[in-house]
Amino acid sequence: MKKxxxxxxxxxxxxAAKRDADIDLSEMPEVLDWSGAEIGKFYRPPxxxxxxxxxxxxxxxxxxxxxxxxxKVNILLRHAMQDSFKRSRxxxx
Numbered sequence: 001m002k003k004x005x006x007x008x009x010x011x012x013x014x015x016a017a018k019r020d021a022d023i024d025l026s027e028m029p030e031v032l033d034w035s036g037a038e039i040g041k042f043y044r045p046p047x048x049x050x051x052x053x054x055x056x057x058x059x060x061x062x063x064x065x066x067x068x069x070x071x072k073v074n075i076l077l078r079h080a081m082q083d084s085f086k087r088s089r090x091x092x093x
Contacts, residue, residue: 004012052073054062062069 054073059069062072065072
């Protein structure tokens, strides 16, 4: 997460200093029905820095799609992991 600018840090401090009773929530009505809520929709597992050695052609292919090649590696590995879990569950049944 990026460090907030001085102006943003000042805004955060002003909001944090307010009491709950002083915050105007008139434009945000309270949610009373949570039946449609999705658990874990915005959960992101923590990341851990690692060093990997990839073949140059694989790295070139990933980088050819532009920025975010490490994210693409993570997506591909997660897909392979989930597919592996699905296959092992089918074998168990």
